[in-house]
Amino acid sequence: MGSEPPSPPQVIDEGGDEEDEELSGGEEADLRVSSGRGSLLTRRGITLRVLLKDGLVEPGDGVLSIHYLGKKFVGDLLCDGKIRWVETGQIFNSPSAWATHCKRLVNPAKKSGCGWASVRYRGQKLVQYKTSWLHKYQPSADMSLASEGEDDDMGDEDEEEGKATVQTEEKNRKSKPELHDISLVQRRGDRDRVPVRYCTLGTRDSARDPHTLVELSAFSAINRFQPFNVAVSSNVLLLMDFHCHLTTSEVVGYLGGRWDTNTQLLTVLRAFPCRTRLADRDSAPAVEEEICQNLFMRGLSLVGWYHSHPRGPALPSLQDIDSQMDHQLRLQGSNNGFQPCLGIICGPYYHGNQGVASTITPFWVVPPPEQRPNDYGIPVAVEVTYVQDNFLTTDVLNEMMLLVEFYKAAPDLVQFSQMWSPDTTILDKIKGSLSGHAPKDQAYSQILEHVYNQLRNTH
Structure with missing residues (x-):
């Protein structure tokens, strides 16, 4: 119910975790130990563009999501590997930039987003697609490259959110008033209720x-x-x-x-x-x-x-x-x-x-x-x-x-x-x-x- 027209798309790069940042094509090439498909690509060099190029993911509307502290964010995966947040149309250069931005809206004290562990593609964490890429193209590579540091910032937070998401969303649809949908507000009974401490x-x-x-x-x-x-x-x-x-x-x-x-x-x-x-x-x-x-x-x-x-x-x-x-x-x-x-x-x-x-x-x-x-x-x-x-x-x-x-x-x-x-x-x-x-x-x-x-x- 905002009174202002939406602003044009804005490209945002909030930094996030350094090793989660998307790289330019030249940087991706520099991170290969040698040229060619068989070259060893470091974990940092495996970007959304790499996954798109090699067919592990496909562009699409609403295929990306973040679940954080009971809130859900939905994003579109663009052909160039960038992410467009459905809510505002803003463009983000990397999973970390998008995750950091969204999480700070819920919790302003949040320092980083740990994008690859937080962002899901069609319900599955992006870090798992990174692991799949390594299995497929560099089977001899140390698999620790695929997970090293990915969850340092998250702990069990994202996993627990994932487990509770379907149940929480269904409960919310039934119980809580949406700012843009009055009809979802449910009447409460008039019985006496004794308040509890938080x-x-x-x-x-x-x-x-x-x-x-x-x-x-x-x-x-x-x-x-x-x-x-x-x-x-x-x-x-x-x-x-x-x-x-x-x-x-x-x-x-x-x-x-x-x-x-x-x-x-x-x-x-x-x-x-x-x-x-x-x-x-x-x-x-x-x-x-x-x-x-x-x-x-x-x-x-x-x-x-x-x-x-x-x-x-x-x-x-x-x-x-x-x-x-x-x-x-x-x-x-x-x-x-x-x-x-x-x-x-x-x-x-x-x-x-x-x-x-x-x-x-x-x-x-x-x-x-x-x-x-x-x-x-x-x-x-x-x-x-x-x-x-x-x-x-x-x-x-x-x-x-x-x-x-x-x-x-x-x-x-x-x-x-x-x-x-x-x-x-x-x-x-x-x-x-x-x-x-x-x-x-x-x-x-x-x-x-x-x-x-x-x-x-x-x-």
Whole structure:
């Protein structure tokens, strides 16, 4: 859902491991001990061009892949031995350059990509094709040449990822919301869920309930600094809070704003509620397209998403953690560089909240330690500066009325006349929660009263 047209293909060579680098034709020849097919070609000289020339691999779209920390990257193998990343169209000179680039998007601390051990051709590691070449053309060569140093950087990380890939992808398709496919978001039950500490989770377990809530960690608790600053407009909070109050079912929406690379400031300026049922595959594409156009017309970028836990704590579930990691990767991959993606959870009707105000929780996910690639990401609390707007925009008011219209006949519409507490109706609770975000000017209070009157008339 980016608002900017894709940039032309860019050739990237990130270095990676020195001995994994692709060589020019002249360099390949120099690395042969003698001329001719029977010459001994060093391991470094066996490049994708060599494998293509000798027929061990063939060019093709989507034939290359990388699996890293639960994420999958797909690439095209070009006729000249270069790699085109399907996500962005960028061109990479070598497996190491592509692997390093992709892995740094997931884990910025990653130093190298170890391409031949990480990149797979039609499901099989490239290093195995290198070994096959040696068996075929240099059977007398020391086979250690084919594997020496290939896995120094990886350990068992890639192998474990490979084993878990099919299971993980199938699980993700069924459970987690895609940034570009609202229809995949599944409703959660309203049962009480007791949050667990991240340190108790351990390795992923398919038997574990994906709705398990996880307490947030602080960046300082994992020896990190928050890598960006965040400012959120009060109008964003008001519209998001209003949306989450209207139904007993979970809702979702997107966040628009701007990312300043110089100041490392993410400014969230607009909420875009998704006016669709979460499992409605028919209407989801149209809603997505409308939001995409709205972002573009306002000169905004997609900077995050929000969703509700209607009657539970505003803490991420295991499913939310995977979704947030996926969203972070999508935004980074689309912009060829680091850009944070903010997740926000709103808990409007949890009786553990203080007073009538919803609990609003901004969060981010840090990738698991590299030596434990099958652990869950680490959910961390994001410190946010809330900026009070001086007035309600026409956009916000129109969106509120559209939401009332959308939900007014829904079976899961909240009964606003019912009591939230012995002396407070649910409608009064909504007013109290939204009052913390609304401008203090009396004129805007009267405008909001008009919206509340519409709520009264929905039953």
